[in-house]
Amino acid sequence: MDRPLNDPRTLNGWALFDWANSAFALVITTAIFPPYFEGVIDESFTVLGIPFTNSSWFAYLITFSYLIIALLSPVLSGIADAGGRRKFFLQFFTTMGGLGCLSLFFFTGMETMWIGSLGFIIGLIGFAGGLVFYNSFLPVIATEDRFDRLSARGFAMGYIGSVLLLLLNLAMVQQPGWFGLPAEGTLSVRIAFVTVGIWWLVFAYISLSRLPDDVRIPGTGIADMASRGWEELMGVWRRLTDYADAKQFLIAFFCYSAGVQTIIFLASIFAKKELGFETAELIVVVLILQIVAIAGAYLAAKISEARGNKFALYVELVIWTIICVLAYFVDGKLQFYFIAGAVGLVMGGIQSLSRSTYAKVIPPDVDASGRRVDTTSWFSFYDVLEKVAIVLGTFIFGFLDALTGSMRTSILILALFFVAGMFFLSRFQLKPRATQT
Structure with missing residues (x-):
């Protein structure tokens, strides 16, 4: 079904996605998961004969995740620019990230370190990969005069939503008895990880239901669309010598x-x-x-x-x-x-x-109208x-x-x-x- 530009329901749905996924950025990558990881993993250990500290291992998880993201980004950007599969890939990476969050519930210590490591990597790749397609919806659903205002609305909703969930998690950690959870152990923190995954998936799928459906472009394969992203990056690289x-x-x-x-x-x-x-x-x-x-x-x-x-x-x-x-x-x-x-x-x-x-x-490239x-x-x-x-x-x-x-x-x-x-x-x-x- 075709939807007109600047449709209020669509615009609000798009901004709601920021409300959904910002919880991962704040709760998992910054506030709760890093100190939990440090607390349940041995201070030093070896993997395949290579020595690590718990903090160096965590840093390497981020390194590996962003290496994958950096390699994927131009490919995803090309797919997003060419269109046709925008909503499909947004849903794919969202589901991937949300499931990664949910899996962190089973991360309890050294014996399950691989679950915590893999779940965090999957969540981070899902978060960053989805952003490419989320951002690419902006010119599809709104006219240019609405870009700044709509983008700001998404940022504000993301900030408010993530802070609200973090406050809930703070209450769970400080007063687990309020939620029927034991005061000892890690259950309250691990349930906080689950709340992020549920929050992300539920609100993101509501957002997706309000975004326009994909319109497949005949004769445009994923490989062709992906190569476009690399071509764009190489074009910028070549032009930098002149700027x-x-x-x-x-x-x-x-x-x-x-x-x-x-x-x-x-x-x-x-x-x-x-x-x-x-x-x-x-x-x-x-x-x-x-x-x-x-x-x-x-x-x-x-x-x-x-x-x-x-x-x-x-x-x-x-x-x-x-x-x-x-x-x-x-x-x-x-x-x-x-x-x-x-x-x-x-x-x-x-x-x-x-x-x-x-x-x-x-470069100040402009069209005939000066834009x-x-x-x-x-x-x-x-x-x-x-x-x-x-x-x-x-x-x-x-x-x-x-x-x-x-x-x-x-x-x-x-x-x-x-x-x-x-x-x-x-x-x-x-x-x-x-x-x-």
């Missing part, structure tokens, strides 16, 4: 993104292992971080308006560098709360500034680069952790990524563009 500013910014972005994303993924396991934070305390830290991140994004925008994007990015990178140094020396929970607040302050700011700066340096065109392939390149940065950052973190047995050393080394980012940023000039008509 020195964009190339220089991307190098800087790659360096500091490796540090930013690694810290976001591994901050909670650091707090658990090095400072003895309990799961309930970490949930409170994450909630504070989420709130501060919103204020940080607005603050970064204000600095950018007053002094420009480059200066604002420098400020953010200096703070990130200080965070790494302070984390190396932190020895108390109160100190970590302040560090977490600083991470929240620059977490939202660095991500919003990076995307807006990049939008200003990509920007061909931005999708440039932002696909940007997204893949960020995923590769996560692979590099988490691998180095895990390698140093396993080598030295200290997460503090790994955190300190991450400061070099921010220093490198500042160096390459210093060679980048954000030139004002001529007014386009």
